[in-house]
Amino acid sequence: MSGKQLSFAAGAGSAFLLIAALGFQAAGYAPCELCILQRWPHVAAVVVALLIWLTGRVRALAILGLLAAGVAAGLALYHVGVELTWWPGPAHCSGGVGDLATMSTQDLMSRLQAAPVVRCDEVAWSFLGISMAGWNAIFSAGLAVLWATGAKRGN
Numbered sequence: 001m002s003g004k005q006l007s008f009a010a011g012a013g014s015a016f017l018l019i020a021a022l023g024f025q026a027a028g029y030a031p032c033e034l035c036i037l038q039r040w041p042h043v044a045a046v047v048v049a050l051l052i053w054l055t056g057r058v059r060a061l062a063i064l065g066l067l068a069a070g071v072a073a074g075l076a077l078y079h080v081g082v083e084l085t086w087w088p089g090p091a092h093c094s095g096g097v098g099d100l101a102t103m104s105t106q107d108l109m110s111r112l113q114a115a116p117v118v119r120c121d122e123v124a125w126s127f128l129g130i131s132m133a134g135w136n137a138i139f140s141a142g143l144a145v146l147w148a149t150g151a152k153r154g155n
Contacts, residue, residue, distance in 0.1 A: 003058040006150035010065055011049020013143045014042035014072075017136065024132065029125055032118040033093045034079040038136055041072035045143065062151035069144035076137035082121050083131055093120040 001009070021039060025031055045068040052061045082089030118124070123131040130138070 001153075003062060003150040003153035003155060004052060004056070006146050006153065007049055007052045007058055007062050007065060010062075010069065010143045010146035010150060011046050011052075013139065013146065014045035014049070014069070017139055018042050018046070021132075024125065029132075030118045032120040032124075033090065034075070034082065034120045035118075035132070038072055038075045038079065038133070041068040041075065041140075044068040045072070045147075056155065059151055059154040062147050062154075066144055066147035066151060069140050069147050073137050073140035073144060076133045076140055079120065079133035080131065080137060083123050083133060085121065089120045093118070 018039060021031070021035070045065050048061050048065040048068060052058055052065075055061070079089075081087050125132055127135070
């Protein structure tokens with residue numbers, strides 16, 4: 001396959017992951033803050049693929065696609081670590097509300113009301129023991145390989 005075809009395939013892969021995420025959301029799996037954050041690099045990768053189609057400049061743009069896929073994989077791995085309690089997630093979506101001993105009742109109520117409904121440290125869905133964030137990490141890493149190969153092959 002040419003670099004252009006590989007770049008299109010990688011962009012289509014990101015589009016597929018976005019459609020799948022929206023499908024899960026439509027099926028009732030509300031995304032947490034980290035889930036939504038993981039979508040943005042895929043949006044960027046789709047835009048890069050469209051730019052390659054419009055301009056024909058594969059090598060330079062495919063490197064941007066590689067960067068986007070790498071960021072998506074990194075964010076997904078971070079999310080997996082939060083889910084598996086390898087490290088703490090953002091306090092506002094992982095159950096941390098601060099030091100309860102020093103907080104007034106009014107401060108506690110304000111923080112609880114402002115907290116997201118969907119927690120980042122709980123797995124909403126998994127397949128073969130791998131969460132959605134885990135699958136995103138796996139697929140994003142594969143897309144990064146496609147982008148890298150596309151960049152190497154160029155036009």
